[in-house]
Amino acid sequence: MISNWLTTTFGIKYPIILAPMFLVSNDKMLIEAYKNGIIGCIPALNYRTPEEFETALKELKINCDGKFGINLIVNKSNIHLKKQLEVLVRNPPAFVITSLGSPEQTIKLLKPKGVKIFCDVVDVEYSLKVEKLGADALIAVNSGAGGHAGNIATSILIPMLKEHCKIPVISAGGVGTGAGLLSALALGADGVSIGSPFIATIESGVSQEYKQAIVDYGAENIVMSTKISGSPCSVIETPYVKKIGLNQNLLESFLSHNKTAKKYVKMLTYYKGMKAVENAAFGATYKTVWVAGPSIEFVHKVETVQVIIERLINEYQKAYDDLCSKNQKS
Ligand SMILES: Cc1cc2nc3c(=O)[nH]c(=O)nc-3n(C[C@H](O)[C@H](O)[C@H](O)COP(=O)(O)O)c2cc1C
Numbered sequence: 001m002i003s004n005w006l007t008t009t010f011g012i013k014y015p016i017i018l019a020p021m022f023l024v025s026n027d028k029m030l031i032e033a034y035k036n037g038i039i040g041c042i043p044a045l046n047y048r049t050p051e052e053f054e055t056a057l058k059e060l061k062i063n064c065d066g067k068f069g070i071n072l073i074v075n076k077s078n079i080h081l082k083k084q085l086e087v088l089v090r091n092p093p094a095f096v097i098t099s100l101g102s103p104e105q106t107i108k109l110l111k112p113k114g115v116k117i118f119c120d121v122v123d124v125e126y127s128l129k130v131e132k133l134g135a136d137a138l139i140a141v142n143s144g145a146g147g148h149a150g151n152i153a154t155s156i157l158i159p160m161l162k163e164h165c166k167i168p169v170i171s172a173g174g175v176g177t178g179a180g181l182l183s184a185l186a187l188g189a190d191g192v193s194i195g196s197p198f199i200a201t202i203e204s205g206v207s208q209e210y211k212q213a214i215v216d217y218g219a220e221n222i223v224m225s226t227k228i229s230g231s232p233c234s235v236i237e238t239p240y241v242k243k244i245g246l247n248q249n250l251l252e253s254f255l256s257h258n259k260t261a262k263k264y265v266k267m268l269t270y271y272k273g274m275k276a277v278e279n280a281a282f283g284a285t286y287k288t289v290w291v292a293g294p295s296i297e298f299v300h301k302v303e304t305v306q307v308i309i310e311r312l313i314n315e316y317q318k319a320y321d322d323l324c325s326k327n328q329k330s
Contacts, residue, residue, distance in 0.1 A: 001013050001014070001037075002014055002015055002185075002316075004185070004190055004191065005168045005190040005191070006168070006170065006190050006191030007191075009116065010039050010067055010094055010095075011067070012037055012038055012039050012067065013037030013038070014037050014038050014309070014312075014313060015185070015190065015191035015192065016038040016039075016181070016191065016192055016193075016194060016309070016312070017038065017039055017040070017041055017069070017170060017191060017192070017193040017194070018030070018033040018038060018039070018040035018041065018194065018195075018198055018305070019041060019146075019172060019193040019194055019195035019198075020041040020042055020043045020069070020070075020071030020097060020195075021043070021146075021147070021195050021198070021199065021291075022043050022045060022046065022147075022274075022277075022291075023046065023205075023206065023277065023278055023281045023282070024195075024198075024199050024204050024205070024206055024281070025040070025041070025042040025043060025046055025204075026042070026046065026203070026204065026205045027042070027056055027059065027060060027063070028203040028205075029042075029198065029201065029203045029204060029305055030042055030060060030064055030068045031060075031063045031064055032203055032304065032305035032306055033064075033068075033305060033309075034063070034064040034065065034067050034068065035306070036305065036306045036309040036310070037309065037313075038309055039067050039068065039069065039094070039095075040064075040068055040069070041068065041069035041070065041071050041095070041097055041193075042068070042069075042070060042071065043070075043071040043072075043073070044070050044071065044072055044073075044080070044084045044088075045073060045078070045080070050080070050083040050084070050086075050087055053084065053087050054087045054090070054091060057070075057087065057088075057091035057093065058091060060093070061091065061093075066093070066094055067094050068093055068094060069093055069094055069095040069096060069097060069118075070088060070093050070095075070096050070097075071096070071097045071098075071099060072084060072085075072088075072096055072097070072098050072099070072106060073099055073100050073101070074098045074099065074100060074101035074102060074103060074105070074106060075100045075101030076101075077100070077270055085105070085106065085109055085110075088109075088110055088113075088115070089109055089110065089113060092110060092113040092114060092115045093115060094115070094116065095115060095116040095117070095118055095136075096110055096115055096116075096117055096118070097118045097119070097120060097139055098117065098118070098119050098120065099119075099120040099148075100120070100148075102133070103117055103119045103130055103133060103135055104133050107133055107134045107135065111134060111136075116136040116137065117134070117135050117136050118135065118136060118137045118138070118139050118170065119135045119137075119138060119139060120139045120141050120172075121138045121139065121140060121141065121161070122140075122141050122142075122150030122151065122152065122157075123150070123151075123152065124160060124161060124164045124165070127140075127161055127164065127165050128164065128165060131165050131166065131167050135167060136167060136168075137167050137168040137169065137170055137190065138161055138165060138167060138168070138169045138170065139170050139172050139193055140154075140157050140158060140161055140169050140170065140171050140172060140189070141172045141173055142154040142157045142158075142171065142172065142173040142174060143173070144173040144174030144293060144294055144295070145172050145173025145174065145195075145234070145293050146173070146195045146196035146234050146291065146292050146293025146294075146295065146296075147195065147233060147234060147291055147293070148229070148231055148232065148233050149173060149224065149232060149233075149234055149293070150173070154171055154173065154174060154183075154184060154187065155187060157171075158171055158184065158187040158188050158189050159187055159188055162188040168190035168191070169188065169189055169190055170189060170190060170191045170192065170193050171184040171187070171189035171191070171192045171193070172192070172193040172195075173193075173293060173295075174293065174294060174295050175192045175194050175295060176194075176196070176197050176294075176295030176296070176297060176298035176299070177298050177312070177315050177319075178311070178312050178313065178314065178315025178316030178317070178318065178319050179315060179316070179319040180192075180295075181312060181315075181316050182316050182319045182320055182323070194295070194312075195293065196214070196292045196293040196294075196295045196296050196299075197214075197295055197296065197298065197299050197308055198305060198308060199211065199214045199292060199296075200212075200214035200215055200296075200299050200301075200302045200303070201302065201303060201304060201305050201308065202302060202303065202304045202305075203304065203305050205282075206281045206282065207280075207281065207282055207283060209288075210280065210281055210290050211302045212302070213236055213238070213288070213290050213292075214290075214292055214296045214299050214302075215299055215300060215301055215302060217236045217237075217292075217296060218294075218296065218297045219294035219295075219296070219297040221236055221237045222234050222235070222236060222237070222292065222293060222294045222296070223235060223236075223237045223241065223246055224246065225241065225246045225247075226246065226247055226248055227244055227245065227246060227247070227248060227273065228273035228274075228276070228277060228289060228291070229269065229270050229273045229274070230248070230269045230270060230273070233291060234291065234292065234293045234294070235289055235290060235291055235292065236288075236290045236292055236296075238288040238289075238290065239288075240287050240288045240289065241288070241289060248269070273289075276289045277289050277290075277291055
């Protein structure tokens, strides 16, 4: 057991969040996370209708003893936000992670229900804003994260946020080993949020091809592309990704900066990109756009969620013991 703010807040054994991943996370993964001493989070958008979302929340409440989180996209691109919030008010989870926008409304509606509100952040300025609004913790998305990554390396971002903010900091990005977990905690993180390594699990619902790609490719094959959503997103450099290039073409770029066209172009880019990601996640297509971060480097086969958690904890213990014995010798 590792005892800190995250473990005592949720009554879990290890300070790890199984990170929310669009299209990838599912109920089975959350239940396995709960059974194995960590806590999982799932994007509300992974449920197709508010009814499906509400049913899942009721079942997760029973199957995870209430220990799970929901991720909400809180900007205008999420046309289901109002409905999702209504469902969450009726079925409050342990925590909510907000991304891509202001958490104000989420905090107002869900904090009184006892829900902890965590916010995705990439810098100090925004962290101070969400702290002022009443966020309970920061999800510090660093430059090594899978999905929409930040610009700042973990070794800088965590101490920087700890210096300026009072609320706890959860480090998101680049943890693929127990030593990685130890180093994030040593830097001052109150927990870590791990995504990419869990894509290649028996429980995840994505295609075998996607899972195998997580095994076959490594850190050197991860590139940042603005083609997918308009913002930098980490993807595996498959032949298709190489072919389409990483940046928007001149016309796309011109239109996305044009005052009148901007809104529509951004929405269209996002929609087209997400459709491509969805097709590649579930089916066989030559248009392989697989979202993942460099921590896939340490994935060597498709395993269960339980095996990955056990490996991380054993490695953590070994890294900790090695460090202590080295210090004693010197
Ligand atoms: C395939 C994939 C999908 C993701 N989808 C979301 C999402 O829907 N919402 C969100 O807040 N973060 C999303 N993320 C980011 C993760 O929640 C987490 O911050 C990230 O995976 C941490 O970095 P790691 O992959 O190195 O562990 C996604 C990441 C991946 C790899």
